Amino acid sequence: MESRAEQVTDAAASVPADHAPSGSADAAASAPRLTRPRACIATGVSAGLASHLGWPVWVVRAAFVVTSLASGAGLLLYLWLWVFSPWAPGDERPTRRAPVAWLLMVGSAVSLLAAWVTSGRVVDAGGSGLESWLLAVFAGVCLAVASGAWATFIDRPDPDRGPRQELAIRIVATALLAITALALVFGPNANWYPVPTFAAALAAVLGIALVYAPTLVTAWRDLTAERTKRIREEQRSEIAAHLHDSVLQTLALIQNRAGATSEVARIARAQERELRDWLFAGDTPADSDLGTDLRDFGAALEIDYAVTVDVVVVGESRERASGEMAAAAREAMLNAARHAGGEISVYVESTPDSVEVFVRDRGPGFALADVSGDRLGVRESIIGRMRRAGGSGEVRPGVGGVGTEVRLRFPAAERAEGHRG
Amino acid sequence: MAERVRVVIVDDHSIFRSGLKADLDDTIEVVGEAHDVESAVAVVTDAAPDVVLLDVHLPGVAVPAGTSGGAEVIRRAAASVPSTRFLALSVSDKAEDVVGVIRAGARGYITKGSSGADVSRAVHAVAGGDAVFSPKLAGFVLDAFGAAVGETAAASDELDRLSAREQEVMRLIARGYAYKEVAAELFISTKTVETHVSAVLRKLQLSSRHELTAWANARRLL
Numbered sequence: 284m285e286s287r288a289e290q291v292t293d294a295a296a297s298v299p300a301d302h303a304p305s306g307s308a309d310a311a312a313s314a315p316r317l318t319r320p321r322a323c324i325a326t327g328v329s330a331g332l333a334s335h336l337g338w339p340v341w342v343v344r345a346a347f348v349v350t351s352l353a354s355g356a357g358l359l360l361y362l363w364l365w366v367f368s369p370w371a372p373g374d375e376r377p378t379r380r381a382p383v384a385w386l387l388m389v390g391s392a393v394s395l396l397a398a399w400v401t402s403g404r405v406v407d408a409g410g411s412g413l414e415s416w417l418l419a420v421f422a423g424v425c426l427a428v429a430s431g432a433w434a435t436f437i438d439r440p441d442p443d444r445g446p447r448q449e450l451a452i453r454i455v456a457t458a459l460l461a462i463t464a465l466a467l468v469f470g471p472n473a474n475w476y477p478v479p480t481f482a483a484a485l486a487a488v489l490g491i492a493l494v495y496a497p498t499l500v501t502a503w504r505d506l507t508a509e510r511t512k513r514i515r516e517e518q519r520s521e522i523a524a525h526l527h528d529s530v531l532q533t534l535a536l537i538q539n540r541a542g543a544t545s546e547v548a549r550i551a552r553a554q555e556r557e558l559r560d561w562l563f564a565g566d567t568p569a570d571s572d573l574g575t576d577l578r579d580f581g582a583a584l585e586i587d588y589a590v591t592v593d594v595v596v597v598g599e600s601r602e603r604a605s606g607e608m609a610a611a612a613r614e615a616m617l618n619a620a621r622h623a624g625g626e627i628s629v630y631v632e633s634t635p636d637s638v639e640v641f642v643r644d645r646g647p648g649f650a651l652a653d654v655s656g657d658r659l660g661v662r663e664s665i666i667g668r669m670r671r672a673g674g675s676g677e678v679r680p681g682v683g684g685v686g687t688e689v690r691l692r693f694p695a696a697e698r699a700e701g702h703r704g
Numbered sequence: 705m706a707e708r709v710r711v712v713i714v715d716d717h718s719i720f721r722s723g724l725k726a727d728l729d730d731t732i733e734v735v736g737e738a739h740d741v742e743s744a745v746a747v748v749t750d751a752a753p754d755v756v757l758l759d760v761h762l763p764g765v766a767v768p769a770g771t772s773g774g775a776e777v778i779r780r781a782a783a784s785v786p787s788t789r790f791l792a793l794s795v796s797d798k799a800e801d802v803v804g805v806i807r808a809g810a811r812g813y814i815t816k817g818s819s820g821a822d823v824s825r826a827v828h829a830v831a832g833g834d835a836v837f838s839p840k841l842a843g844f845v846l847d848a849f850g851a852a853v854g855e856t857a858a859a860s861d862e863l864d865r866l867s868a869r870e871q872e873v874m875r876l877i878a879r880g881y882a883y884k885e886v887a888a889e890l891f892i893s894t895k896t897v898e899t900h901v902s903a904v905l906r907k908l909q910l911s912s913r914h915e916l917t918a919w920a921n922a923r924r925l926l
Contacts, residue, residue, distance in 0.1 A: 527795070528761065532717050535795045535816035540723060552817070595843035595878045598853070628839055628880020632846070635853060641879045682885040 317364075318371040324381045328364045331371075376441070384434040384444075384452050391426035391456075394419050395463050402472050413476060420483040423463065424490040427456045431494035435501065456494045463487045523562040531555060546589070553586050573609050573638070574631050580613050581629060588620040590627050598633035607672035608693045612640045614664040615689040619644035623686060638693045645686040665689060709831045712736040712751055714744040714777065715759040715793065720816070724757070727820025732827055740764050741773045741780075748781040753788055754831045756781075757823070760794040760805055760813075775808035782809050791830045802841060806908055812836025834898045835905035842877040845904055849911075851875075863911045866904065873900045 317335040319327030329347065333340040350357030370377060398419035404412060434452040438444040464487040467473065472480045534555040541547040574596030581592030612629070619627045623646020630641040669676035674693035681688050709732050715721050716739045725734050736751040738744035741764025748756055762773025778790050792805040792813035802813045811830045814823055815838070826836045837845075849855065849866045851874070857865035866874065869890075876886040883901070887894040 528716075531795050532720060532816070536717070536720050536723055538817035539727070539819065548817075593839050593880060595839045597843045597846045597851070597878065626880070630839070630843070630875075630879040632875070632878075643880045682881065682889050685885075688879075 317368050319365075319368055319377075320371050321373050321375055321377045323377065323379055325379055325383050326365045327370075327377070328361055328368065331368055332364065378443075379437075379441070382444075384430045384438055384448065387426050387430035387433060388452060388455055388459075391423045391430060392459060393423075394426060395423035395459065398423060399463075399466055399470075402470055413479065416472075417479055417483055420463070420467070421486060424460065424486050427460055428490050428493040431456050432497050435497035453494055457491055460487045460490045460494070526558065526562060530558060534558070549585050549589065549591075552591065553582065556582055573606070573612075573633075573640075576609055577612055577616070577629055577631060577640070580616060581627070584616060584620045584627075589624050590620045591625075592616065592620075592627045592629060594629040594631070596631045607668055608638060608640065608674065608691060611665050611668045611672075611676060611691055612642065614668075615640075615642040615691070618665075619646070619687065619689075622646055636695045638695070640689075640691040642689040642691075643681060643686060644688075645681065647686075665691070669693070707731070708733050709755055709827055710735045710751070710753040711755050711757060711827060712738065712744075712748055712753045713757045714738045714747075714762065714774075715757075716740060716761075716763055720759075724820070724823065727823065728827070729821065729824045732824055741776050744777045745780045748777070748788065749784045752785045755827050756788060756790045757827070758790050758792050758805070758810065760792050760802065772804050774805045774810070778805065778808040778810060789830045789833075791826060791836060803844070803908070806841075806905070809909065811905065813838065813841065833902070835901045837874075837877050837901055837905070839878045839880050842874045845908060846871065846874050846878060849907070863907050866907065870900050870904050873897055874904060877901070 314335055314337065317331055319331040320334075321327070323330055329343045330340055332338075333343040336343070347357040347361050350360065398416055401412060401416055401419070430452055434444075434449040439446060439449050464484045467480050467484040467487065470480070534551045537551040538548040538555075541551070574594070578594045578596075581594050584590055584592055612631075616627065616629060619642055623644035625645050628641070628643045630639075630643075632639045666676040666678065669691055672693070674691065676692075677690045679688055679690070680686070711728070711732050711734050713721050713724055713734055714737070715724070718739070721737050721739075725737075728734065735753050736747040738747040741762055744756075744758070744762065756777075758774045758777060760772050760774040762777065764773045764776060774792055782788070782790070790805070790810040792802060792810040793816055794802055794805075794813055795816050805813065812826065812835045814826045814836060818826075829836050845851075845866070849864070851866055851871045855865050856871065857867045872890060873886055876889055877883075881889065883894050883897045887897045890897075
């Protein structure tokens with residue numbers, strides 16, 4: 284249905300484009316697509332149809348009412364359009380101004396009241412109005428059931444109405460139908476026309492059951508959804524187990540055979556990480572803290588440079604990824620990847636009174652004193668940035684003269700200030 | 705590293721076994737291979753090697769739920785070959801892959817992506833009685849023993865916390881330092897570093913620390 288509607292729109296859209304040069308854009312072709320506005324009175328069918336046809340809304344409504352008199356044709360058309368025309372595009376939840384459930388309930392009450400009032404006359408008239416009297420009872424029962432269904436299926440998710448209205452509708456419907464059933468059984472018609480009257484009373488009792496039936500339907504729906512979810516979850520873990528035993532092993536083997544920093548190994552490593560993230564997506568926290576951010580950044584570096592980045596995070600990381608600390612750490616990692624390559628170790632430790640990041644490489648190494656003053660990289664973006672933010676940064680040669688180690692520290696008390704600034 | 709080390713490789717992927725076999729250096733002699741829990745127990749008890757290179761995720765018929773095949777091999781075989789040491793091979797260096805086998809008695813672990821030279825080094829270290837710690841495992845240990853929140857063991861025989869020195873060693877390993885570099889940084893001998901690491905490994909295996917067991921239980925490792 285959706286796809287056909289799309290095609291119709293496409294066709295409608297293409298027509299004015301074809302006609303545009305001749306300057307005769309035709310009105311029907313530029314008509315808006317038939318959709319129901321999200322802010323509507325009951326279903327939005329009339330308003331949607333009116334804007335589609337370019338008619339005033341009251342004309343459309345009148346047309347529905349008039350044609351409904353012809354054996355309910357208008358009503359059928361209305362229902363058909365209600366079922367098949369989509370909501371107008373948008374994200375907000377549809378709102379309905381009319382309290383449809385209550386209107387249906389009022390209709391039910393009026394219908395049943397009319398039946399009760401006329402029941403005496405049927406007897407007096409010798410049974411001539413029996414059919415219309417029965418019709419009124421059944422219509423009242425149907426309207427009460429419809430009111431309950433509307434309250435459960437359509438109004439319940441609406442925050443303005445919700446379960447409270449559903450409960451109220453149910454109480455009223457139950458009371459109404461119960462009184463109807465009792466009135467029928469003990470009323471005058473029961474003696475004169477027992478079979479149709481008891482049928483009507485039975486219908487009223489059944490109606491009470493039907494008012495509550497939507498709950499069963501929603502419960503069933505929830506159950507099915509739950510089961511589908513569980514089956515998906517099982518399948519997912521089965522796939523995860525299978526991939527773990529096959530693809531991940533192969534990727535590990537490729538890395539092993541290709542040498543740690545070769546391009547093939549890096550691609551395999553990146554692939555392994557992606558696959559692992561996908562397989563165990565539920566295990567990782569969604570919000571980006573310092574550790575997660577540096578891990579992601581390391582993964583990105585591995586693709587661009589011939590490096591392997593090992594990120595170890597200790598302690599509960601409260602530092603946010605947007606902070607100066609993270610920026611300085613990223614800069615240090617980028618430097619290591621650019622100038623040293625090979626294996627880079629990143630260690631993040633969050634203690635109650637400070638956050639520390641160590642970035643260590645095993646490259647040729649350099650001393651800060653040797654770097655000319657116009658090179659901004661280390662001096663400004665790492666050490667200067669840390670100092671301005673209230674922390675400290677230090678670059679020193681690695682142990683035994685191998686490589687370089689950058690040490691960043693941010694005391695907990697001043698960290699808050701750094702973020703404010 | 706002159707003496708030859710006798711090794712059994714246990715992994716369910718034959719390609720991986722042959723690849724690893726080809727990569728190991730000459731000082732290591734592969735005396736047996738196995739592909740699942742049952743054959744591994746049989747081969748290990750039969751050959752009584754110095755070191756077993758053991759895949760963490762191993763198929764087996766009667767592996768109880770909540771444990772890995774690798775841990776199960778150690779549990780079944782260790783008693784009959786007391787001199788054999790186990791080195792876990794894991795496809796990743798995720799702590800949850802590893803802590804189960806360490807708790808079962810492995811002397812360390814190494815990722816499958818490691819080069820043949822790295823694996824050979826680790827085999828020699830384990831054969832010599834040392835523990836093999838990766839930066840990730842060191843990080844996990846620091847976390848699990850509460851080092852980040854300032855918990856420090858008061859007595860040296862305390863199982864549930866790390867001593868100040870052990871924490872220093874673990875921190876440096878987590879920062880990517882080799883044992884030799886740790887020794888140079890802390891002005892102690894490499895042997896002392898190894899002693900500290902072994903002590904930490906023992907704590908990791910024996911501790912009933914709440915975080916460790918809760919963490920392991922949550923992942924159904926023990």
